Amino acid sequence: xxxxxxxxxxLAASALALPGMSVAAQAAASPIALVGDVKAEKVITAPxxxxxxxxxxxxxxxxxxxxIFATAYAHGGDEAVNNFVVxxxxxxxxxxxxxxxxxxxxxxxxxxxxGVLAALTISGSDGAARPAAHADVTHVRWVLASIAPGAxxxxxxxxxxx
Amino acid sequence: xICGAAAITGLVFSAPALAGGVTAGTLIENTAVASYxxxxxxxxxxxNTVTVRVDELLDVTLTSQDPGPINTRPGDAxxxxxxxxxxxxxxxxxxxxxxxxxxxxxxxxxxxxxxxSNGNGVYDAGVDExxxxxxxxxxxxxxxxxxxxVLVTVPDxxxxxxxxxxxxxAEAVTxxxxxxxxxxxxxxxxGDAIVGTTGALATARGQLVVGVANVExxxxxxxxxxxxxxxxxxxxxxxxxxxxxxxxxGTINDLLVTDAIPDGTTYVPGTLALDSAALSDAEDGxxxxxxxxxxxTVNLGDVTADATxxxxxxxxxx
Numbered sequence: 001x002x003x004x005x006x007x008x009x010x011l012a013a014s015a016l017a018l019p020g021m022s023v024a025a026q027a028a029a030s031p032i033a034l035v036g037d038v039k040a041e042k043v044i045t046a047p048x049x050x051x052x053x054x055x056x057x058x059x060x061x062x063x064x065x066x067x068i069f070a071t072a073y074a075h076g077g078d079e080a081v082n083n084f085v086v087x088x089x090x091x092x093x094x095x096x097x098x099x100x101x102x103x104x105x106x107x108x109x110x111x112x113x114x115g116v117l118a119a120l121t122i123s124g125s126d127g128a129a130r131p132a133a134h135a136d137v138t139h140v141r142w143v144l145a146s147i148a149p150g151a152x153x154x155x156x157x158x159x160x161x162x
Numbered sequence: 163x164i165c166g167a168a169a170i171t172g173l174v175f176s177a178p179a180l181a182g183g184v185t186a187g188t189l190i191e192n193t194a195v196a197s198y199x200x201x202x203x204x205x206x207x208x209x210n211t212v213t214v215r216v217d218e219l220l221d222v223t224l225t226s227q228d229p230g231p232i233n234t235r236p237g238d239a240x241x242x243x244x245x246x247x248x249x250x251x252x253x254x255x256x257x258x259x260x261x262x263x264x265x266x267x268x269x270x271x272x273x274x275x276x277x278x279s280n281g282n283g284v285y286d287a288g289v290d291e292x293x294x295x296x297x298x299x300x301x302x303x304x305x306x307x308x309x310x311x312v313l314v315t316v317p318d319x320x321x322x323x324x325x326x327x328x329x330x331x332a333e334a335v336t337x338x339x340x341x342x343x344x345x346x347x348x349x350x351x352x353g354d355a356i357v358g359t360t361g362a363l364a365t366a367r368g369q370l371v372v373g374v375a376n377v378e379x380x381x382x383x384x385x386x387x388x389x390x391x392x393x394x395x396x397x398x399x400x401x402x403x404x405x406x407x408x409x410x411x412g413t414i415n416d417l418l419v420t421d422a423i424p425d426g427t428t429y430v431p432g433t434l435a436l437d438s439a440a441l442s443d444a445e446d447g448x449x450x451x452x453x454x455x456x457x458x459t460v461n462l463g464d465v466t467a468d469a470t471x472x473x474x475x476x477x478x479x480x
Contacts, residue, residue, distance in 0.1 A: 034209035060344045060354045062219040063183020071194040084198040093184040
């Protein structure tokens with residue numbers, strides 16, 4: 001019931017304005033649609049005491065809670081696209097969850113350099129380099145060499161509210 | 163790369179490092195960007211932005227700041243506590259002092275609860291704010307630490323070495339309960355307020371121990387007549403000893419021992435002594451003064467039990 005006060009989905013012009021666009025604009029319109037969403041992971045305790053994790057709309061969110069940010073892509077065009085890279089800056093108020101896919105490509109320097117987290121270092125407060133941690137991640141990205149017409153997928157990363 | 167290193171050092175997360183985490187009301191906004199090559203060149207599109215508002219976490223801690231039981235006598239005493247808003251939003255807390263704790267030898271009367279307005283850690287009457295019922299703090303920003311005083315009166319019937327405890331409770335005004343309890347719409351900017359691990363309720367115990375000291379004075383006299391005997395005749399020197407015994411526990415403040423010079427005798431100048439150390443007759447820097455007219459006075463000051471002090475002086479029989 002608090003969904004609207006909790007979560008504002010402001011559809012970007014690229015997704016929302018398509019039907020009303022002029023012919024010229026449509027020629028420039030993207031064949032790829034990107035739609036983001038966010039869910040909260042909540043542990044639900046059943047009457048028999050067993051616990052299970054559910055993805056729910058993010059109401060009543062406090063520091064320490066887990067969020068799953070997702071970006072769905074869909075290729076609506078009729079020709080394959082190449083070098084498809086989805087980059088997602090992490091909001092400052094969250095950190096990458098420790099159980100994020102270790103193969104996920106991340107950046108700890110604002111998107112300048114990339115790699116898997118285990119291969120990255122960051123300069124600490126004393127100036128010396130130290131291994132980068134999940135909390136240091138500033139961006140995540142997914143690189144797909146090519147996507148075919150009609151292909152779609154969903155890219156997610158787990159985050160914990162600082 | 164030098165320029166790259168410089169850019170890295172400039173990269174700072176804006177999320178504040180609060181005990182309770184990100185401040186309530188913070189909007190978490192997530193947008194993904196895709197770039198690709200569709201044959202006609204490189205293109206970039208943004209996803210929609212999803213926004214989650216961080217709700218208010220209700221958490222509080224309370225601790226006694228007294229290093230141990232407060233030593234006190236019947237009368238007024240002050241217990242000191244420290245309250246911390248461990249939540250992530252601005253919150254006020256209701257304070258309740260309970261003097262009737264199981265195991266108490268006696269119960270104190272709680273006169274009031276005060277806030278350390280000048281922040282010096284010590285209760286200052288007339289300076290520190292006395293809370294009126296219902297005793298509630300101002301709205302405290304996250305991580306604010308507040309010193310709270312509970313002003314109590316120890317009843318006259320309390321006797322030496324008896325102890326008493328006072329429990330102070332702080333409860334978030336928005337509400338308290340089991341961790342995870344949600345107060346819908348009660349948080350910052352109309353968001354929810356959620357009870358944290360502390361239950362948004364904290365209790366701390368302050369303790370008092372009574373120290374009542376008693377003073378007992380025992381006066382004795384030794385006579386020395388001019389003939390080497392102990393008869394009381396003109397010219398006999400009488401040495402008076404006043405033994406002050408301070409027993410029990412605690413401290414006697416400003417203990418003053420006085421005695422008159424008996425009629426028919428004359429004070430022997432220069433004979434006043436405290437614990438065998440001579441005191442001058444004049445009213446001056448030392449603890450004693452003596453004269454025929456005013457008698458003897460010895461100021462023992464603050465004396466902590468157990469202790470004894472011996473005052474001696476000579477008179478001669480006229």
